[in-house]
Amino acid sequence: MKRILSLLVICILYSCSPKIAESSSSVKKDSESINYEQYNGTQENTVLAVLWLQMSSEYKALCYQSYELARLQLDQSLLNNKSNKPLAIITDIDETVLDNSPYSGKSIETNKGFDYESWDEWGALESAEPLAGAVDFFNYAASKNITVFYISNRKDNQKDATISNLKKQGLPFADAQHVLLQTTTSNKDERRNSVLETHDVVMYIGDNLGDFSSVFDHKTTSERHKITDSLKVKFGTSYIVLPNPMYGAWEYGLYNENPYGISEKEKDSLRKAKLKTY
Ligand SMILES: [Mg+2]
Structure with missing residues (x-):
């Protein structure tokens, strides 16, 4: 096998x-x-994941499905709304609103892993395209007076290019006040809390569980599974998840919570060792 x-x-x-x-x-x-x-x-293990994003209509259909579910839940939230605060959605950007698979494709082509120099180069092109259904959904939310906050762990030096990329793709609230990038920590709580001071957040959208709550941050695979089970009622209601097989916090468990200190050979061995088989 x-x-x-x-x-x-x-x-x-x-x-x-x-x-x-x-x-x-x-x-x-x-x-x-x-x-x-x-x-x-260093990158051959991601080939199928990147091709799946770029070529499978199943991925596109899942994106449409996620955003249609988001719309249905948003309508429900509006019907049940008793808040006297303005309503908001908090969304991640990468692999949630914008598709960076060309960056991953380039990483395979050049056989280089992720680094900030090449990531900044890609970001500066401002050419990431939106996921299927995203632009329509966020504009629908805006038409219902829902404010959209983009909370992303892109670094703050990419802020102008990120805003410009979102604007070019027709996404609403693409401005400095609503695009909150990483300045100090990758933990998104501080930025989420700053939004919660002024808004009631009806929905979180992301491709990584840390986009929803910091309870998922820096956990082992079994801990993440347990927390996911305990929060199952939130998925598809207030947490809308987009698929991303290319990368994510799930890899920490794959590499025994230490993806940075090990060689490519060790990573390859760990990947093989973690496969379930019979
Ligand atoms: Mg993301």
């Missing part, structure tokens, strides 16, 4: 990316048993 998976990934690398195929001739030779001395693959 493991051997079939390895071969499948390598076949995709060859058939879809001539550049990678050219630079990875040693991979083909070593496909029976990857030689990590010769092969410094």
Whole structure:
């Protein structure tokens, strides 16, 4: 099974990316048993995830489904609203409103992992496209006098480019007051609380559980599962989740809560070791 998976990934690398195929001739030779001395693959494990986002209509359908569910819940919130505060939605940006899969594609092409230099370069292009259904949903919310706050862990130096990208795609409330990026901590509580001081938040939207509550931050896989079970009534009601197989906080559990201190070889071993099989 493991051997079939390895071969499948390598076949995709060859058939879809001539550049990678050219630079990875040693991979083909070593496909029976990857030689990590010769092969410094860092990104090949994300190929299928990125292609799924870019090519599968199922992903597009899931995005439409998430935003349709959000609209239904929003209508319900408006019917039940007894608040004397203005209402708001808090949404994440990356892989929730904007699709950064071209950045991940580039990371595969160049065989480099995530780094802030290349991430800033991508952000500065202001060319990320919206997820299916996102623009219509947020404009619908705005038409119902719901304020939208974008709370993202993009760094604050990307603020102008991020606002510009959102604006170009026709998203409402794309301005400095409503786009709250990371200045000190990746924990979003402080920014969420600042919104809650003035607004009643009817809904949170994100692709990572930390977009909903900090109770999910820095937890093991089993802890995250337990918390998710305990909060199950919120999913699909006040928490709307978008799928993102490319990256996320779930990887901390994959790499035993220490993704930064281990080599690519160790990561590969851990990925294989974590597979459920029979
Ligand atoms: Mg995100």
